[in-house]
Amino acid sequence: MQVYPLIMNRLVMPAASRFTDLKIWDEYKAMMKSERLSLEQLRQMQLTKLRAIVRHAYENVPFYRQRFESIGLHPEDIKSLEDIERIPPTTKDDIMANFPEGITAEGMDRSRWKYVASSGTTRKIMGIHDFRKSTLNWAAGIRAHRLAGNHRMGMKWMEIPPHMCTTICGINDGPKGEKLSTKKLVELVKGGDFGGAGRHVYEGLYSMRHDLYKRVTLPSFGPEGTNIPESDIVSYLDSIRSYQPHLLEGLPLYLYTFAKYILDKGVPAPRVGVIKPFGGSLTPYMKQIIATAFGCEVYDTYGCSELGFMACDCPKHEGVHLFMDLYHVEVRHGDRAAAPGELGKFYVTDLENVAMPWIRYEIGDVGRYFEDDHGCGRRGIRLEVEGRVQDTLVNSQGKFFTSDEVFDFFHARKEIDNFQLTEKSSGRYELLCVPVEGEEIDREGIARDFREFFDPEANIKAYAVKTIKAEDGGKFRFIKAKGHDKL
Amino acid sequence: MDIQKIRGDFPIFERRINGKPIVYFDSAATTQKPRQVIDTLSNYYANHCANIHRGVHTLSQESSELYEEARRTVARFINADEREIVFVRNTTEAINLVSTCLKGEGQILSTVTEHHSNLLPWGRSRDVDYVDIDAHGRIDVEDLKGKLQKPTLLVAVTHVSNVLGLINPVEAVIAEARKNGALTLVDAAQSAPHMEIDVKAMGCDFLVFSGHKMLAPSGIGVLYVREELYERMEPYLMGGSTIKEAHLGSYVPEEPPTCYEAGTPNIEGAIALASAIDYLSDIGMENVLAHDKALMALALERMKAIDNVELYGSLDPTDRLSVITFNVKGMGCHGVAKVLNLRENIMIRSGFHCAQPLHDRLGIGPTARMSFYIYNTPEEIELAAELLGKIAEFI
Numbered sequence: 016m017q018v019y020p021l022i023m024n025r026l027v028m029p030a031a032s033r034f035t036d037l038k039i040w041d042e043y044k045a046m047m048k049s050e051r052l053s054l055e056q057l058r059q060m061q062l063t064k065l066r067a068i069v070r071h072a073y074e075n076v077p078f079y080r081q082r083f084e085s086i087g088l089h090p091e092d093i094k095s096l097e098d099i100e101r102i103p104p105t106t107k108d109d110i111m112a113n114f115p116e117g118i119t120a121e122g123m124d125r126s127r128w129k130y131v132a133s134s135g136t137t138r139k140i141m142g143i144h145d146f147r148k149s150t151l152n153w154a155a156g157i158r159a160h161r162l163a164g165n166h167r168m169g170m171k172w173m174e175i176p177p178h179m180c181t182t183i184c185g186i187n188d189g190p191k192g193e194k195l196s197t198k199k200l201v202e203l204v205k206g207g208d209f210g211g212a213g214r215h216v217y218e219g220l221y222s223m224r225h226d227l228y229k230r231v232t233l234p235s236f237g238p239e240g241t242n243i244p245e246s247d248i249v250s251y252l253d254s255i256r257s258y259q260p261h262l263l264e265g266l267p268l269y270l271y272t273f274a275k276y277i278l279d280k281g282v283p284a285p286r287v288g289v290i291k292p293f294g295g296s297l298t299p300y301m302k303q304i305i306a307t308a309f310g311c312e313v314y315d316t317y318g319c320s321e322l323g324f325m326a327c328d329c330p331k332h333e334g335v336h337l338f339m340d341l342y343h344v345e346v347r348h349g350d351r352a353a354a355p356g357e358l359g360k361f362y363v364t365d366l367e368n369v370a371m372p373w374i375r376y377e378i379g380d381v382g383r384y385f386e387d388d389h390g391c392g393r394r395g396i397r398l399e400v401e402g403r404v405q406d407t408l409v410n411s412q413g414k415f416f417t418s419d420e421v422f423d424f425f426h427a428r429k430e431i432d433n434f435q436l437t438e439k440s441s442g443r444y445e446l447l448c449v450p451v452e453g454e455e456i457d458r459e460g461i462a463r464d465f466r467e468f469f470d471p472e473a474n475i476k477a478y479a480v481k482t483i484k485a486e487d488g489g490k491f492r493f494i495k496a497k498g499h500d501k502l
Numbered sequence: 503m504d505i506q507k508i509r510g511d512f513p514i515f516e517r518r519i520n521g522k523p524i525v526y527f528d529s530a531a532t533t534q535k536p537r538q539v540i541d542t543l544s545n546y547y548a549n550h551c552a553n554i555h556r557g558v559h560t561l562s563q564e565s566s567e568l569y570e571e572a573r574r575t576v577a578r579f580i581n582a583d584e585r586e587i588v589f590v591r592n593t594t595e596a597i598n599l600v601s602t603c604l605k606g607e608g609q610i611l612s613t614v615t616e617h618h619s620n621l622l623p624w625g626r627s628r629d630v631d632y633v634d635i636d637a638h639g640r641i642d643v644e645d646l647k648g649k650l651q652k653p654t655l656l657v658a659v660t661h662v663s664n665v666l667g668l669i670n671p672v673e674a675v676i677a678e679a680r681k682n683g684a685l686t687l688v689d690a691a692q693s694a695p696h697m698e699i700d701v702k703a704m705g706c707d708f709l710v711f712s713g714h715k716m717l718a719p720s721g722i723g724v725l726y727v728r729e730e731l732y733e734r735m736e737p738y739l740m741g742g743s744t745i746k747e748a749h750l751g752s753y754v755p756e757e758p759p760t761c762y763e764a765g766t767p768n769i770e771g772a773i774a775l776a777s778a779i780d781y782l783s784d785i786g787m788e789n790v791l792a793h794d795k796a797l798m799a800l801a802l803e804r805m806k807a808i809d810n811v812e813l814y815g816s817l818d819p820t821d822r823l824s825v826i827t828f829n830v831k832g833m834g835c836h837g838v839a840k841v842l843n844l845r846e847n848i849m850i851r852s853g854f855h856c857a858q859p860l861h862d863r864l865g866i867g868p869t870a871r872m873s874f875y876i877y878n879t880p881e882e883i884e885l886a887a888e889l890l891g892k893i894a895e896f897i
Contacts, residue, residue, distance in 0.1 A: 111844035111845070115896045130834075130837065132834060141837045141841060143897070
């Protein structure tokens with residue numbers, strides 16, 4: 016291992032755990048131990064934590080107390096993991112309509128709570144993490160990096176997040192931490208305020224975390240949309256080449272754009288240890304193209320700003336393993352639990368956030384779960400996240416098509432570089448296509464093949480465009496559907 | 503001024519979202535529309551719709567008369583002559599028109615407190631310098647005096663900041679500009695809806711504002727040009743309405759203001775703007791101003807008392823008009839806006855409000871902004887302040 020990561024992993028983080036209340040390293044170690052538990056042991060742990068969080072929510076959080084009482088549910092009624100189905104789902108509107116005092120625990124010390132928020136503006140969701148939850152989430156991030164791609168703290172890390180419009184709209188408006196000051200630290204210790212000193216170290220490390228992580232951030236594609244000028248792609252690749260990160264993270268579309276360019280133009284790929292797309296759905300086709308172009312492993316992770324890191328890939332790449340010690344995830348098809356491998360909506364329960372419990376949170380993603388042992392050594396259930404609920408199409412026979420499936424269908428066509436499919440009304444679709452350089456859009460072929468793939472009755476019209484614009488927050492929606500509420 | 507009667511004129515306030523009424527605090531971006539304005543638009547379409555100035559038939563003549571009467575209404579509203587009123591799409595277009603059509607040498611002086619619309623058009627083809635703000639956030643007249651030592655064609659200044667809500671000393675700015683032979687353009691987008699404007703008393707050379715911020719539809723705005731200045735201007739759009747006669751290879755230009763309204767204008771927008779002005783005039787601009795001031799004083803008092811809320815600009819209510827900008831410590835402005843919206847349908851704006859240089863100057867990121875108008879009530883401000891207090895003092 017290189018010297019700096021060695022110092023970080025063997026010295027700095029363990030020392031912080033030992034001498035301050037910043038127990039990231041201890042939590043990380045405990046989490047890594049839980050990865051060796053059997054599925055049964057993990058479920059038992061989930062049940063214990065689930066019962067505790069439900070009791071806590073009932074006793075301390077007005078929203079949940081009212082909700083449980085309205086259906087006559089008492090925490091003691093939760094005797095198995097399946098009993099959670101008796102609790103109505105918590106929607107994003109529920110969260111925001113009660114935020115903050117109605118959805119957070121009463122009577123707790125709020126001095127070290129932090130606001131967290133999803134990116135964007137129109138669909139923004141606010142949350143609160145208490146100090147322990149923040150610590151756990153930090154540890155879970157280290158765990159995800161370690162398990163998916165063997166990235167350790169201190170190894171070079173480059174990211175290209177999706178947030179567009181940071182200068183014009185000021186979307187990145189989150190709180191900024193206090194910088195670490197030796198003078199202040201000495202003053203606090205001299206004054207006997209060891210708790211304050213610990214808190215100051217935490218704030219300082221938090222504000223310095225990018226530097227500590229050797230983490231470099233490149234700007235997003237911005238308002239250009241999917242198809243940025245070639246010179247911009249070259250510039251991104253030069254930056255990556257020059258930094259040589261062990262870990263490269265970015266919006267899947269960005270990484271896919273670089274990969275296509277590398278393959279199409281035959282340019283040498285930058286040296287990268289491992290790639291982790293984030294902030295959007297990574298389809299099997301994209302994953303394959305990115306891995307081929309960069310010549311390295313592509314690992315998937317799953318999580319969101321309001322909850323935290325929830326799951327990560329393993330070397331077998333057959334879905335992401337849920338961090339079952341931290342979260343419970345249900346997959347539901349309509350009003351019943353989905354069977355393993357069956358498509359459904361995700362409902363997430365955060366087993367650790369006592370400041371702001373999230374119980375059966377309707378996160379807005381669709382996918383499948385698998386509980387078989389596929390031999391990687393980790394026994395947490397695997398999730399295949401296949402897109403957003405609102406991006407899921409349903410045909411006239413009631414069959415669902417996830418955005419991943421539709422994405423891979425269109426990207427398999429040789430003339431389509433990028434696309435956006437909008438369901439205008441039932442059975443009528445508008446397809447915007449960015450053609451591959453030198454290719455023409457085959458409108459009739461697209462219509463014929465789409466009817467065969469999706470629905471014989473589908474009426475689709477294709478239009479050639481130069482780029483697909485990003486949504487609020489800089490992310491892309493490639494499918495805009497109407498029928499998802501049936502899922 | 504009967505606020506409940508006024509609210510009754512606005513159909514949108516009958517709407518309920520999740521069973522609750524709408525609290526609209528985003529009037530600095532655009533205002534809601536009273537039934538009288540909506541009816542004027544409907545009536546135009548139902549009874550008078552025709553193109554103007556080109557027909558001898560009844561509908562065209564009626565339409566032309568309504569359009570020109572709208573021009574006279576606007577002129578009277580700001581104490582101008584009707585020949586000094588050019589209809590444009592909005593404030594932005596008005597400023598672009600002046601920046602493109604005005605001939606002459608010398609720098610342009612803008613200020614750091616301007617909306618992007620009063621910054622960007624000037625920098626395209628001219629030298630621009632920027633006047634600073636004082637400790638309260640108002641335009642620094644001393645800094646202006648210094649910068650006027652260089653030959654200056656025009657000083658472009660906002661009357662009321664769309665971020666800080668501060669009323670700028672435009673009379674002093676105009677006096678200094680005149681002393682140095684410079685013209686002045688006043689951006690009245692945030693002032694014309696709220697206070698009496700008298701261009702003659704003010705002494706400005708150009709004044710611009712938008713209809714949609716004063717109860718009228720979007721897509722109609724006003725450029726006031728002091729009549730003598732048409733001599734120093736040249737139309738930048740040519741076509742229908744800009745000529746008296748045209749031949750292959752030559753034309754005879756139309757007189758202003760018509761020559762600056764190329765093509766078919768927003769006829770119904772102008773007529774509806776006149777209706778909005780009539781509505782405001784019936785209330786009385788002095789009453790509108792007094793109502794705004796009372797709301798601002800209450801909002802400042804309540805918000806100053808909330809811990810963790812940082813207010814920007816002077817905290818003296820007499821300095822301000824209808825806009826209050828703030829941040830909640832530790833919480834992003836978009837989050838604040840979202841929570842207010844989802845909990846009580848309180849609709850405020852968040853971001854840089856098209857005035858990023860001012861945010862840079864103040865050393866702050868994006869901000870949350872509440873802006874009030876004639877239909878807002880003290881009860882709505884109490885509701886917002888109470889909820890804001892819960893959010894801000896929570897952590």
